[in-house]
Amino acid sequence: MDRTQCCVQLSVQPSRALVDERFVILVEKAPPGFQLSVRALHQCEDGHSWEAFGHYISDATGTVNVSQDLSLGGTYSGVEAMGLLCSLRPVPGSKPGLRMRKKDVQAPMMVTISVYQGHQVEGFVDQVPLASVVVERWYVAPGVRRIPITDHGLTGTLFLPPGPGPFPAVLDLWGGGGQLVEYRAALLASHGFAALALDYLTAKVIRETGKMVEDQYFETAYKELQKHPQIVSSRIAMIGLSFGTTMTLKMAIYSKVVKLRCAVCISGSHVQPIEKSVEEILSSFNDRADKTRINEENQVIWRDLLLPIPTDPSLKADVGSLQCPLLLVVGEDDQNWPTKESAEDIQEMMERAGNSHLLTVLSYPDTGHLIEPPYSSHTRTSNFKPVGTNQKVTVLWGGQMAAHARAQEDAWKKMLAFLRENLYGGRKASAATQSNL
Amino acid sequence: MFKAWMPVRKILHFTDVKMISYLHVRHHLAGLQPPAGKNIATLPVCRSSSSVKQAPLLTAAPVRALIDDQISITARFLPPSSPVTVCTRMHSEDGDLWEAFAHYNTDTSGTVNLTSDPSAGGSYLGCEPMGLFWGLQPAPGGREGLRLRKRNVQTPYVVRISLLEGHVSPCMRDISELAAVTTERWYMAPGVRRSDIRQNGVVGSLFLPPGPGPYPALLDLWGMGGGLVEYRSALLASRGYASLSVAYIGHKDLPPPQNRLNVGDEYFKAAFKLLQDHCEVDADRIGIFGLSFGVFLSLRIATQLGLNPSCLILVNGPVGSTVALPDMEDHFLTFEKSQEYWTYDKQGNVIFKDVSLPSNIAPERKAKVENINCPVMYIVGEDDLSSSSKENADVIEETLRSAGKSQLFTRLSYPGAGHLIEPPYSPNARVSFWSIKPEKLMTVWGGHPAPHAAAQEDAWKKVLKFMESHLRR
Numbered sequence: 001m002d003r004t005q006c007c008v009q010l011s012v013q014p015s016r017a018l019v020d021e022r023f024v025i026l027v028e029k030a031p032p033g034f035q036l037s038v039r040a041l042h043q044c045e046d047g048h049s050w051e052a053f054g055h056y057i058s059d060a061t062g063t064v065n066v067s068q069d070l071s072l073g074g075t076y077s078g079v080e081a082m083g084l085l086c087s088l089r090p091v092p093g094s095k096p097g098l099r100m101r102k103k104d105v106q107a108p109m110m111v112t113i114s115v116y117q118g119h120q121v122e123g124f125v126d127q128v129p130l131a132s133v134v135v136e137r138w139y140v141a142p143g144v145r146r147i148p149i150t151d152h153g154l155t156g157t158l159f160l161p162p163g164p165g166p167f168p169a170v171l172d173l174w175g176g177g178g179q180l181v182e183y184r185a186a187l188l189a190s191h192g193f194a195a196l197a198l199d200y201l202t203a204k205v206i207r208e209t210g211k212m213v214e215d216q217y218f219e220t221a222y223k224e225l226q227k228h229p230q231i232v233s234s235r236i237a238m239i240g241l242s243f244g245t246t247m248t249l250k251m252a253i254y255s256k257v258v259k260l261r262c263a264v265c266i267s268g269s270h271v272q273p274i275e276k277s278v279e280e281i282l283s284s285f286n287d288r289a290d291k292t293r294i295n296e297e298n299q300v301i302w303r304d305l306l307l308p309i310p311t312d313p314s315l316k317a318d319v320g321s322l323q324c325p326l327l328l329v330v331g332e333d334d335q336n337w338p339t340k341e342s343a344e345d346i347q348e349m350m351e352r353a354g355n356s357h358l359l360t361v362l363s364y365p366d367t368g369h370l371i372e373p374p375y376s377s378h379t380r381t382s383n384f385k386p387v388g389t390n391q392k393v394t395v396l397w398g399g400q401m402a403a404h405a406r407a408q409e410d411a412w413k414k415m416l417a418f419l420r421e422n423l424y425g426g427r428k429a430s431a432a433t434q435s436n437l
Numbered sequence: 438m439f440k441a442w443m444p445v446r447k448i449l450h451f452t453d454v455k456m457i458s459y460l461h462v463r464h465h466l467a468g469l470q471p472p473a474g475k476n477i478a479t480l481p482v483c484r485s486s487s488s489v490k491q492a493p494l495l496t497a498a499p500v501r502a503l504i505d506d507q508i509s510i511t512a513r514f515l516p517p518s519s520p521v522t523v524c525t526r527m528h529s530e531d532g533d534l535w536e537a538f539a540h541y542n543t544d545t546s547g548t549v550n551l552t553s554d555p556s557a558g559g560s561y562l563g564c565e566p567m568g569l570f571w572g573l574q575p576a577p578g579g580r581e582g583l584r585l586r587k588r589n590v591q592t593p594y595v596v597r598i599s600l601l602e603g604h605v606s607p608c609m610r611d612i613s614e615l616a617a618v619t620t621e622r623w624y625m626a627p628g629v630r631r632s633d634i635r636q637n638g639v640v641g642s643l644f645l646p647p648g649p650g651p652y653p654a655l656l657d658l659w660g661m662g663g664g665l666v667e668y669r670s671a672l673l674a675s676r677g678y679a680s681l682s683v684a685y686i687g688h689k690d691l692p693p694p695q696n697r698l699n700v701g702d703e704y705f706k707a708a709f710k711l712l713q714d715h716c717e718v719d720a721d722r723i724g725i726f727g728l729s730f731g732v733f734l735s736l737r738i739a740t741q742l743g744l745n746p747s748c749l750i751l752v753n754g755p756v757g758s759t760v761a762l763p764d765m766e767d768h769f770l771t772f773e774k775s776q777e778y779w780t781y782d783k784q785g786n787v788i789f790k791d792v793s794l795p796s797n798i799a800p801e802r803k804a805k806v807e808n809i810n811c812p813v814m815y816i817v818g819e820d821d822l823s824s825s826s827k828e829n830a831d832v833i834e835e836t837l838r839s840a841g842k843s844q845l846f847t848r849l850s851y852p853g854a855g856h857l858i859e860p861p862y863s864p865n866a867r868v869s870f871w872s873i874k875p876e877k878l879m880t881v882w883g884g885h886p887a888p889h890a891a892a893q894e895d896a897w898k899k900v901l902k903f904m905e906s907h908l909r910r
Contacts, residue, residue, distance in 0.1 A: 015627050016499070016621075016627060021499070114648070129648065130649075132628075133646075133648060134647050136627045142500055142621050143619030161618075162618055163617035164615075166492055168491060191496075192494045235491060420513075425514060
């Protein structure tokens with residue numbers, strides 16, 4: 001092996017981090033002006049391999065700093081410190097339509113980062129890298145406790161931060177795919193919030209009775225949080241993505257039981273028939289299925305189902321009567337829900353009602369539907385089976401990788417600040433001030 | 438000779454301004470158990486029934502760190518200008534409880550930041566971002582003569598950081614724990630590979646960085662305390678160097694008896710060659726890291742065995758030996774034979790310093806320093822009571838100067854630092870057990886907490902840079 005090449009040094013700091021923490025990748029002691037590829041490889045829990053790579057040229061000192069230098073090509077380009085994670089994609093030959101989602105949040109995501117000679121696009125697996133390191137990416141901080149919640153017919157998982165508490169809490173809802181998705185709640189607990197991830201579409205009680213849950217299900221979850229000795233009953237928030245937004249607004253505005261300190265609605269809409277059950281709301285969406293669009297790649301676009309935004313007040317949640325701060329996170333390229341149009345209408349409704357001081361909108365160009373914790377691989381399309389159907393389709397979620405990745409990072413930071421300010425700060429609930437965000 | 442200890446603990450500070458003495462109280466700590474994976478010491482939570490006040494927010498970053506990484510600790514959403522105590526607690530592998538604490542005052546926004554705020558008292562004074570780690574001491578009421586050393590480097594130290602109300606000390610009763618976080622401190626980065634070495638008679642542990650190599654390497658030698666000490670090698674591998682820690686006394690796999698030095702030149706040559714011959718090691722880039730008696734061994738390997746290390750890192754050790762190596766003479770000597778040079782402090786603890794005074798070492802047992810051909814970094818703890826480090830550094834420096842090789846020599850000298858200059862942010866043991874048979878004997882290593890900690894931090898940075906220069910160019 002060439003003497004100079006064997007001296008190439010690679011460091012990734014930190015080597016153990018939470019998934020929302022940045023790392024710095026440094027390649028050193030390469031020959032100056034040397035072409036090299038930096039590659040990430042991850043095998044996820046279902047056995048699929050994902051990779052990402054960037055093409056670099058070392059500077060006069062033989063150094064590449066991924067946080068500062070341009071990737072000239074690969075799965076990402078430009079200056080992207082976290083590009084190797086954001087652009088992870090299934091290796092060639094994988095099943096189409098995959099999406100990376102962590103199931104076991106108590107084990108880390110292991111990523112191997114390597115340096116190869118030259119600007120390679122394939123065949124990494126057959127080569128010996130010049131250098132290689134392993135990093136661990138964690139959804140939980142040490143000491144976070146995971147508690148399955150099965151009482152009172154609930155299907156959920158509670159994550160508690162370490163320490164005596166009592167803690168403010170967040171009820172965490174995902175969208176129309178159902179299942180019990182834990183990773184965001186686990187991460188929130190790693191930041192000091194008790195968090196209850198709740199399955200409300202494929203919960204045990206639904207599978208057993210064949211019936212969708214009612215408002216009472218969410219109210220029971222809320223009351224379970226209130227009752228918990230390590231949770232402050234007056235400091236509970238809700239965070240919902242996609243259909244989870246529909247449920248969050250429903251509870252925040254109409255429930256007599258649920259009194260939120262604040263709410264975060266990601267990639268969702270306020271359009272819903274009011275005072276209706278969950279089942280009826282889902283039906284009302286299904287009734288508009290004829291507005292589904294299929295593009296040339298056979299990908300399903302559902303954003304038109306709720307368009308145009310109705311003017312009839314009985315068809316949208318009355319955001320004008322909201323009494324707690326609301327943070328909306330909008331991907332302007334959301335192809336799944338009309339998030340942008342909904343946000344505009346929400347803004348208008350709240351201005352008319354005089355409570356727009358409670359509203360903060362984070363709107364991101366070229367950002368799609370799946371606005372997830374930062375540095376997770378961007379999924380523009382994937383296979384999807386909506387609850388209550390047997391069809392698996394390929395859905396277009398939207399978003400351009402670099403912009404979407406930046407949006408995830410920025411939104412997460414601001415979401416945490418919003419939650420901290422409203423759940424940890426002040427005696428009175430207050431809208432996040434611009435200076436804090 | 439050996440007096441019983443009074444069960445009173447003192448926390449001594451570098452400036453010796455404050456002394457806080459504890460009563461000898463038993464700990465009634467809820468949930469306190471010897472470590473079994475993830476058990477962490479918890480404090481008695483004594484909250485009045487009326488206080489359902491929300492917890493403030495305590496954060497530590499990173500929560501999983503390498504031993505030589507700094508951890509930032511902040512507390513927010515506390516009342517403004519209020520007294521708080523931040524404390525750390527952890528269990529050693531033997532089940533002993535170690536703790537540290539410091540007193541802070543929140544600013545006008547109700548925040549404390551240990552990276553920038555000064556401690557007003559406790560285990561350390563002033564602004565010490567890592568004071569809660571290097572200031573760890575055995576908890577009052579625990580066993581005496583302890584030294585914190587990680588045996589299993591594949592698991593982390595789990596340290597609980599707590600925020601307490603007021604300026605208190607952790608062992609008091611009726612204290613209110615406001616918040617807590619858990620941190621892990623690792624000697625090994627992910628992907629580092631550890632293997633047992635029992636080859637060619639060599640007893641050691643090899644640590645390899647992740648990746649294909651080849652890597653620059655270190656032979657890692659400790660002192661007469663014996664055994665196989667892995668943590669420095671694990672950390673070096675985590676920083677990109679293959680590292681072989683070698684046992685030479687006090688290990689069951691070495692030729693018996695354990696209290697004698699039964700291996701000599703051939704043994705150390707075999708160890709060095711093991712690295713040279715390893716397919717993942719760059720044979721032209723091997724250095725030697727020696728502490729205490731390991732310094733003499735490093736010098737001998739570099740000058741007597743026909744080997745060419747790329748550099749030597751020497752910490753607080755002698756240029757020669759009062760103990761004969763088997764290859765040197767026919768008869769063997771144990772370390773105990775050097776007793777004529779042992780002295781004792783008022784508590785009856787043994788001080789070994791004079792054993793390694795150059796004037797007490799026979800000339801034929803001194804390494805031929807003039808034959809060194811590689812850069813040498815010598816680290817002196819000026820309060821070293823176990824070894825005459827300064828005097829030995831002087832001899833090495835003078836010998837090299839006379840041989841026209843002064844450009845090879847670098848000295849780092851640290852006032853207030855003791856013998857055990859180890860990787861940073863670990864507590865120093867000023868005194869600890871040397872042996873328990875035939876009778877309990879404790880030895881004085883020297884060093885005061887704050888300057889010793891500063892020395893460890895600074896020395897490690899400089900050692901890494903030194904290795905960078907001489908093992909990677």
